[in-house]
Amino acid sequence: xxxxxxxxxxxxxxxxxxxxxxxxxxxxxxxxxxxxxxxxxxxxxxxxxxxxxxxxxxxxxxxxxxxxxxxxxxxxxxxxxxxxxxxxxxxxxxxxxxxxxxxxxxxxxxxxxxxxxxxxxxxxxxxxxxxxxxxxxxxxxxxxxxxxxxxxxxxx
Numbered sequence: 001x002x003x004x005x006x007x008x009x010x011x012x013x014x015x016x017x018x019x020x021x022x023x024x025x026x027x028x029x030x031x032x033x034x035x036x037x038x039x040x041x042x043x044x045x046x047x048x049x050x051x052x053x054x055x056x057x058x059x060x061x062x063x064x065x066x067x068x069x070x071x072x073x074x075x076x077x078x079x080x081x082x083x084x085x086x087x088x089x090x091x092x093x094x095x096x097x098x099x100x101x102x103x104x105x106x107x108x109x110x111x112x113x114x115x116x117x118x119x120x121x122x123x124x125x126x127x128x129x130x131x132x133x134x135x136x137x138x139x140x141x142x143x144x145x146x147x148x149x150x151x152x153x154x155x156x
Contacts, residue, residue, distance in 0.1 A: 069153065
């Protein structure tokens with residue numbers, strides 16, 4: 001059923017429930033990982049930047065800020081923190097020395113992989129406790145959640 005044909009109160013209710021559910025899900029995963037991770041886990045904003053740099057090595061601060069829907073000065077602060085912790089390297093651009101390209105350090109790659117494994121393991125364990133019907137519904141919803149994410153990104 002197209003969104004235009006769904007009554008507004010139903011959409012509003014769904015939006016409210018979805019926001020609450022996604023926030024709760026995120027906090028649940030965070031708590032589990034915090035409990036099992038040997039070191040203090042980086043905050044989610046730092047993890048998001050590290051993941052983006054892992055996927056787009058050599059990205060600039062401005063490009064990362066645009067992709068992560070963050071302000072460049074906030075990304076610059078994250079870069080400074082992560083550089084001080086030895087997780088990011090800033091390499092100057094060959095042409096424009098004012099521009100730096102971001103790269104993960106080997107330590108960051110290890111820590112990011114470890115956090116990712118912990119998160120996936122906890123979610124996989126919870127998925128195994130669900131019924132086949134719940135798993136089917138969740139699997140079907142993944143495409144819709146990705147579309148929702150794209151719609152939100154393009155409207156930001």
